[in-house]
Amino acid sequence: MAGSILSVRLEIKNEAVRKELEEVISAEEGCRLLRRHDDPDPCDLFILETGDDTGKDFQLIQDVQASGKAKEVFLTSPLLEPELLLQALRAGVKEFFSQPIKGEEVRTGLLKFRERRNLIQQKGTEKKKGKIIHFISSKGGVGTTTIAVNLAVSLCESNGSSxxxxxxxxxxxxxxxIFLNTESSFNWGEVLRNISRVDETFLMGVLSRHRSGVYVLPSPASLDDVNVETPEMIEKLLSLMRNLFDFILVDGGQRLDNVSLRILEMSDTVFMVTVLDLPCLTNTKRLLWTFQKLGFPSRETVRIIANRYQKKSSISLKEAEEAVREKIHWLVVDDYQLTMSAINQGKTISEVASGSEVSKSLRELAGTFLSQDQKKRVRT
Ligand SMILES: Nc1ncnc2c1ncn2[C@@H]1O[C@H](COP(=O)(O)OP(=O)(O)OP(=O)(O)O)[C@@H](O)[C@H]1O
Ligand SMILES: [Mg+2]
Structure with a gap:
């Protein structure tokens, strides 16, 4: 199919590097190298090697992207300096190959590019309106990240097309x-810093993909990227993500500031995670009361998940519901050994013990988000 051919243009200074890249790319099925005389033609992928004047190189990257002459840019350089990598990141470069060139890295880069392109093409025709599921903790350490991460994976696994x-x-x-043992080159701090330039293509390039299929956008790992976020920025990010994904799960932890309030306002479902003890239930009640005062999220949107549930707990389910004056929507049983073992290995709960009560419960919870049609497809 002509549309699936990937055109690649090289701008490489070092002959040996050029040869290596040409060899790998020409051997890849569905890839076409554009020769220099084809230069005015737009290409899918532009691979550039930095030279002595990096300022000029980054100007070229910007021009190529701004003029639409290339859909994505990869970079290679004999230098491996953090400053250069950061500059590349900010310029929207999607892959960086260190030298000497490793064929496997280039092949992986091309594969990831294809995946991004396919997903964007698919999304373009579908025009989704993804659902935002926000998780908020009643208190630190109640298991919010455990539930958010594993529900995301369950949603992916329950229906491969989601x-x-x-x-x-x-x-x-x-x-x-840490929970998913993934490495990401980008976090939302960097994305929000560039929010005026961010579109669906950019986003697909910066999200990292976990082996389950879940796309991950982590928190800033350095203090340089915090405090950049505003409610307007996060709103734009989530609106773009809604066009790309069926479900966007947000681990909001205990945050309750202007940014998280905007996320709560935009959310289709808010899971308030608690455990059945007095401090957590008191906070749950306070949060529910706060939402009522604010006027959002609505009562129908908020659902309480009681984590670490034990039948013999000193506060019964009935007493807990009376205390918070709300139904407990979902129970996740207590299994510290399993959850901790999954976290320590960077694995999902279903990878560690797919038949466990915790795993089954989260699969069932994921099932509540599937349409009747999707459920039928999962069964068949
Ligand atoms: N269903 C469960 N049964 C037993 N232990 C659990 C369960 N879910 C989570 N835990 C344990 O609770 C601890 C905290 O989990 P997690 O980090 O997911 O909580 P959190 O609410 O996100 O914490 P933080 O406030 O630090 O973000 C972990 O040690 C985890 O193993
Ligand atoms: Mg957490």
Whole structure:
């Protein structure tokens, strides 16, 4: 199919590097190298090697992207300096190849580019309106990240055709990358810094994909990128993500500031995670009361999840519901050994013990988000 051919243009200074890249790219099925005389033609991918004048190189990257002459830019350089990598990141470069060139890295970069392109093409025809699911903790350590991460994976696994993204809004240091053992080059701090230039293509380039299929946007890992976020920025980010994904799960932790309030306002479902003890239930009640005063999120949007549930707990389910004057929507049983073992290995609960009560419960919860049609497809 002509549309699936990937055109690649090289702007490489070093002959050996050029040869290596040409060899790898020409051997890739569905890739076409554009020769220099084809230069005025737009290409899908532009791969540039930095030279002595990096200022000029970055200007070229900007021009190529702004004029639409290339859909994405990859960079290679004999230098491996943090400053250069940061500059590349800010310029919207999607992959960086260190030298000497490693064929496997280039092939992976091309594969990821194809995946992004396919997803965007698919999204373009579908025009989704993804659902935002926000998680808020009644108190620290109640298991919000555990539930958010594993529900995201369950949503992906329950229905392979659902696209799921997971955003970590915890500050200062979110833990989703640890839970999923993923490495991300980008976090939302950097994305929001560039929000005026961000579009769906840019976003697909900066999100990292976990092996389950979930796309992850972590929290800033350095203090440089915090305090950049405003409610307007986060609104734009979530609106774009809604066009790309069926579900956007936000681990909001205990945040209750202008930014998280905007997310709460935009959310289709808010899961308030608690455990059945007095301090947590008191906070749950306070949060519900706060939402009522604010006028959002609405009562129908908010659902309480009681985590670490034990039948013999000193506060019964009935007493808890009376205390918070709200139904408990979902119970996740107590299994510290399993959840901790998953976290420590960077694995999902279903990877560690797919038949466990916790895993089953989260699969069932994911099932409540599937349409009848999707449920039928999962069963068949
Ligand atoms: N269903 C469960 N049963 C037993 N222990 C659990 C369960 N869910 C989570 N935990 C444990 O609770 C601890 C905290 O989990 P997690 O980090 O997910 O909570 P959190 O609310 O996100 O915490 P933080 O406030 O630090 O962000 C972990 O040790 C985890 O193993
Ligand atoms: Mg957490």
């Amino acid at each position: 696209s799921v993204a997971l955003i970590d809004m915890n500050l200062p240091f979110g833990q989703i990358p």
